[in-house]
Amino acid sequence: MIKHFITAFLLLLTLSACKDDPRVISTETSPGGLDYVLAQVPGQEAVAIQVAWNTDWAFRDGRKQAVPYVGAELILSGGAEGYTAAEAGELFADLNAEGQIFATPDYVFGYLGFDKPDMEQVIALANAHLRAPALGEDWLGRITTGLARTFAESGAQPATQGFIAIRRAVLGDQPLQQALSLSDAGMFEAVTRADVQAWVDEVITGSPFALIVAGDLTPAEAGAAVDALFAGLPAGSGTPVRNATADFSPRRILLHLPDAGTGVLTFLAPIPPTSAGEPADEFTDIILAQALGAGDQSALFKSLRTEMRASYGFQTGIEGYTRSQRFLYITGQVEPERLAEAEQVVRDSYAAFRENGPSGALEDYKAPLYQSVKQGQSDVDSLSTSALYALLDGMSPQIPLDMKQELDAVTPERLTNRLQTAFPEASGFIMLAVSPDAGSMPGACVITTPEEATDC
Numbered sequence: 017m018i019k020h021f022i023t024a025f026l027l028l029l030t031l032s033a034c035k036d037d038p039r040v041i042s043t044e045t046s047p048g049g050l051d052y053v054l055a056q057v058p059g060q061e062a063v064a065i066q067v068a069w070n071t072d073w074a075f076r077d078g079r080k081q082a083v084p085y086v087g088a089e090l091i092l093s094g095g096a097e098g099y100t101a102a103e104a105g106e107l108f109a110d111l112n113a114e115g116q117i118f119a120t121p122d123y124v125f126g127y128l129g130f131d132k133p134d135m136e137q138v139i140a141l142a143n144a145h146l147r148a149p150a151l152g153e154d155w156l157g158r159i160t161t162g163l164a165r166t167f168a169e170s171g172a173q174p175a176t177q178g179f180i181a182i183r184r185a186v187l188g189d190q191p192l193q194q195a196l197s198l199s200d201a202g203m204f205e206a207v208t209r210a211d212v213q214a215w216v217d218e219v220i221t222g223s224p225f226a227l228i229v230a231g232d233l234t235p236a237e238a239g240a241a242v243d244a245l246f247a248g249l250p251a252g253s254g255t256p257v258r259n260a261t262a263d264f265s266p267r268r269i270l271l272h273l274p275d276a277g278t279g280v281l282t283f284l285a286p287i288p289p290t291s292a293g294e295p296a297d298e299f300t301d302i303i304l305a306q307a308l309g310a311g312d313q314s315a316l317f318k319s320l321r322t323e324m325r326a327s328y329g330f331q332t333g334i335e336g337y338t339r340s341q342r343f344l345y346i347t348g349q350v351e352p353e354r355l356a357e358a359e360q361v362v363r364d365s366y367a368a369f370r371e372n373g374p375s376g377a378l379e380d381y382k383a384p385l386y387q388s389v390k391q392g393q394s395d396v397d398s399l400s401t402s403a404l405y406a407l408l409d410g411m412s413p414q415i416p417l418d419m420k421q422e423l424d425a426v427t428p429e430r431l432t433n434r435l436q437t438a439f440p441e442a443s444g445f446i447m448l449a450v451s452p453d454a455g456s457m458p459g460a461c462v463i464t465t466p467e468e469a470t471d472c
Contacts, residue, residue: 039399039417041053041056042056044235045239046239050224051227052227052229052242053226053227053228053229055400055403056232057230057396061232062397063131063132063135063229064230066404067126068124068126069221069224070255071119071122071124073218073219075121075256075258079191080207080211081198082160082198082203083214084119084124084195085204086159087212087215088119089163090155090159092116092149093105094150094151095149096144096145096147096148097144101150101155107137111134113128113138121192121196121258122338123225139245146220147247149216151216156212160205163204165201168201175282177466178271180199181271182448182469184466186263187260187261187262187337188261188470192260192337199466221251222248224252226404226407228400262286264284266447267447268460268461269446269447269448269460270451271451271463271465271469273450273451273464275452278349279350279352279450279453279456280450281348281358283345285445286343287301287342290409291411293438295411295415296422299423301334303385303431304374304435305333308332308346308374309346314332315369319362319368324354324361329349330348339409344439352453355457363445370442373428374431378431386423
């Protein structure tokens with residue numbers, strides 16, 4: 017499956033606070049002058065460092081949009097100054113450490129997890145890969161070949177082609193659409209070492225947009241680790257310019273694929289970004305999405321079973337093209353001859369759900385979320401992730417300590433208000449069907465390739 021934003025837009029904050037909570041979140045400055053957030057979790061041996069670098073690579077003309085995907089893998093897998101790829105891999109494994117870099121249109125994210133006694137060794141290893149990655153040609157070839165194969169296999173699936181077509185309809189042929197779809201395998205084959213080096217030089221700098229350290233560390237220990245991790249990296253320059261237009265106007269589109277084994281029906285419409293609301297709104301959205309289309313007790317499952325006497329596996333989720341372009345989607349497989357019928361049932365079911373809200377007791381929806389809150393109270397990964405995304409939304413990094421209270425704030429009235437003010441009307445969706453039968457959806461704009469959706 018093509019990964020667009022990994023966890024950047026679907027964040028479940030899993031922490032709570034109590035009056036005697038020993039955890040402390042503070043804003044600090046390292047001896048070298050780097051601002052960072054320190055989340056102190058007493059008694060934990062594990063340490064997590066998370067970073068977000070600003071980027072606008074995906075928004076610029078003339079950029080090879082596959083480069084960030086390749087570069088994110090190549091930095092950590094291809095060795096670095098003082099370490100062969102094999103030596104680095106063995107050392108990471110021996111130290112039970114984990115490092116990851118992944119790219120989204122807005123930010124490039126880095127994660128480093130390790131045990132505190134190994135901090136000096138792990139930081140030195142990570143710094144070498146950030147500061148002077150080898151970017152070896154042999155590893156470049158392996159990664160580009162593997163990614164090309166993965167994206168090609170995923171892109172051949174009817175459901176994936178449907179989502180690519182929707183992106184075409186919404187974003188046109190902008191660089192952002194190309195970066196998200198990566199539908200041409202040749203995009204990976206065209207990536208050179210020089211391309212990756214240029215991306216690394218531009219993005220992996222000593223001036224991260226957000227930096228979180230979580231663990232049983234004093235400010236002095238955390239500050240020294242931060243300076244060592246970013247030692248020797250170039251200073252960042254310039255402010256990202258993320259210009260991209262999105263047209264979410266409702267349309268009905270049929271992608272005719274004669275070889276499609278079944279029909280696919282997808283609805284998509286915008287909802288406000290997390291930065292436009294409060295933390296409790298995100299819990300509200302999670303509950304609403306689950307109540308609408310998750311499992312055999314969801315509104316959609318019940319409607320499809322009752323009206324069509326079929327147990328179609330429709331699912332509902334919330335994602336985004338960028339952090340400011342968030343959307344609700346509904347998707348599922350349907351026999352081609354029943355696509356038009358299913359479209360109407362889904363629209364009617366959603367309209368009723370938006371008017372009446374979820375059925376059943378709110379506490380039943382909250383219960384698994386409270387359980388996650390309880391389980392995540394001292395987890396450095398959850399804490400650092402929550403604080404990081406709070407910063408990206410322009411909010412206080414203290415928010416993770418208040419998650420139980422935010423979940424407490426979700427009431428039936430809040431659910432109803434959210435549905436009426438933030439969720440689209442039933443007529444507000446882009447609908448795209450994939451079918452081997454060109455006549456499956458009367459009145460729809462019929463296309464034969466995802467690219468043609470731009471003209472619908």
